[in-house]
Amino acid sequence: MRILIITALALLLSLTGSLAATPKGTVPLTSVTIAVDGFHCMMCPDSLQPDLTKLPGVRQVHATLTPAQVTATLDETKQPVSAFVTAIAKHPRAMEPAQSYSAWLLIFINGEMCSKDKHLCKLGFEDLVKYLKATKGVQSAALDDTGKVLHVAFRPGALLTTTQLTAILTKHDTGFTVKYTAPVK
Numbered sequence: 001m002r003i004l005i006i007t008a009l010a011l012l013l014s015l016t017g018s019l020a021a022t023p024k025g026t027v028p029l030t031s032v033t034i035a036v037d038g039f040h041c042m043m044c045p046d047s048l049q050p051d052l053t054k055l056p057g058v059r060q061v062h063a064t065l066t067p068a069q070v071t072a073t074l075d076e077t078k079q080p081v082s083a084f085v086t087a088i089a090k091h092p093r094a095m096e097p098a099q100s101y102s103a104w105l106l107i108f109i110n111g112e113m114c115s116k117d118k119h120l121c122k123l124g125f126e127d128l129v130k131y132l133k134a135t136k137g138v139q140s141a142a143l144d145d146t147g148k149v150l151h152v153a154f155r156p157g158a159l160l161t162t163t164q165l166t167a168i169l170t171k172h173d174t175g176f177t178v179k180y181t182a183p184v185k
């Protein structure tokens with residue numbers, strides 16, 4: 001009897017869990033990570049977070065001071081990731097409202113070559129920076145020092161989704177992974 005109850009509970013939990021992830025049944029949600037420049041105390045992320053939650057298609061926003069970033073789950077049919085990143089970038093700073101933040105979408109890439117040589121990793125992914133820079137709506141693109149994290153800023157009005165970005169990055173080569181949330185260490 002006890003086992004039956006536990007099984008029923010587990011089933012109920014997994015059911016409500018999947019419902020929370022896809023409220024309308026088939027809406028695909030994307031989790032993204034955005035690096036922010038301009039936070040200097042807890043009040044900064046704490047005041048940004050509720051404003052972002054009000055945007056259409058935005059769910060589960062979490063803004064943190066350390067690291068200075070925003071993680072969110074998006075329904076990109078209503079809120080393409082580029083629109084979300086530019087919404088953060090144009091948001092007035094909590095401390096200096098005349099200024100706005102800077103924001104970059106983080107794209108986590110990894111391939112077999114990265115486990116062998118850090119420099120080879122960075123060199124191998126330089127082409128991805130070129131592809132992104134050639135994309136309409138992309139303002140800037142750069143690789144970090146590890147060679148495994150792309151920082152991408154968008155122009156106001158850009159309507160690019162993570163699906164489109166992944167397609168651009170993997171157009172010529174698919175021998176690496178593309179993720180929008182930090183890999184678990």
Ligand SMILES: [Cu+2]
Nearest residue numbers: 040041043044
């Ligand atoms: Cu502050």
